[in-house]
Structures are given as C-alpha cells and as structure tokens.
Amino acid sequence: MAAEPLGREALAVDALVAAGRLVGAHLVQGELVMRIVEVEAYRWPDDTACHARAGRTARNATMWGPAGHAYVYLCYGLHWMLNVVTDGPDAASAVLIRGVEVLAGHDVVAARRGRRLAPGVLAGPGKVGAALGLDARWDGHDLCAPGGLALHPGRPPLRWLAGPRVGIDYATPEHVAAPWRLADADSDQVSHRRALVAVPGVPTG
DNA sequence: ACAAGGATCCTCT
C-alpha cells in the first residue's frame, strides 16, 4: 500500500476513465485493506441509469460535489452502496464499487458481516458496503484524504473484462447495453461474470 | 400525506 492517498486529479475526469483507474486501487480503512476488482461508471448528462438523471435531489447532491468524495446511499432499503464521485463540480458522475478482494483485515469484515466469509472476496456492492460498515454518515467523506476511509494506488489489472451494468432495466436500451462495467479478469469472483467479455485494454468509451 | 419503485442479497427449487 502506498503511503499517500490517490490524487484527486486522477478522479476529476470522465466517469469511465476514472473507473479504469479505480480497478486495482486500494480502499484503506484502519487495518482493513481491500483491492477493487469490479466497478460501474455512471455518467451525467446522457445516462438514463444515473441517479442524477432527474436532476439534483437531497439524496444525490454529493454527486455534484468535488471528485474523490464518497457518494453513499441506501439501495432497496437495506444495502449501503459505495460510489466514488468523479468528473468536475458541474458534472454529476460517479463510479460504483461492485467488488473487492480483502487483502488485510479479514477479521474486521467477518465481524461486520456476521457470518463466515468466502475466500476473501466480496462480490456485489451490498457486500462491499457491509464490509466497510457504511451508513449515511459516510456520504460526502473525502476518499483522497488520509484517515477514515481512503483510496490508495494499488495494482492495476493485467487483463480486463467489460460489459453491461447490473440492475438498471429502467434505463433506455442504449444505456442498458452500454459496456460501462469494468472488472479485473484475473479476479476469480467477479459478479455476473457471464455478461462480461475480455477487452484488450482499459476501456475509455 | 401517500404510493411506487429501487445501481441487491439470500434462500429456496
């Protein structure tokens, strides 16, 4: 793990570009260290799947804030989701963290999930949120500042997978099909893997 | 004030 958090400038770009930079990066929270292996980009404007599609609301206000902050919200009334705000202050884009590998702090994760963990991998955004103990207080937290919860440079994938995003059937067909979900092909438990295909390099769409 | 829907997960079959 690098000593310094990930630079904010690396995230103040288009969500899909930022997504490519986030796969392989580390999430550090105290003794807990997790490597990101699967993400989804949500862009604004022109993305009918993005929470910002209907404009600024109390829930999604953080997405209009500075890049590198956490956009945390409750999904289906019971799962806390971690997103990284991307792009500039006039955009409303974010990258959803869908899967991580636990590198250190397995006991912390096991205690929070309240049950035995499979092989150190957390596939699915609800599991990631549970592992980090997220709740509404984390919304707006600066992930580019040391302490609390922070992003650090990690190990980028050697091989990539890309495919459509999960659970967004309400969007237009164009956006349902957009290959804005990225994953590390060498991580053995990426969720909904059948829908992903190998791509030669980092997709920048 | 109310109704509808949701960036999911788990437990069955």
Added chain:
DNA sequence: GAGGATCCTTGTT
C-alpha cells in the same frame, strides 16, 4: 432461475 425481504427516496395528490 425465481421470488421475497425491507424501507428510504422520490414524485404526486
């Protein structure tokens, strides 16, 4: 592969 859990956010009355 299918369905229920569970409750907050949002848009409408």
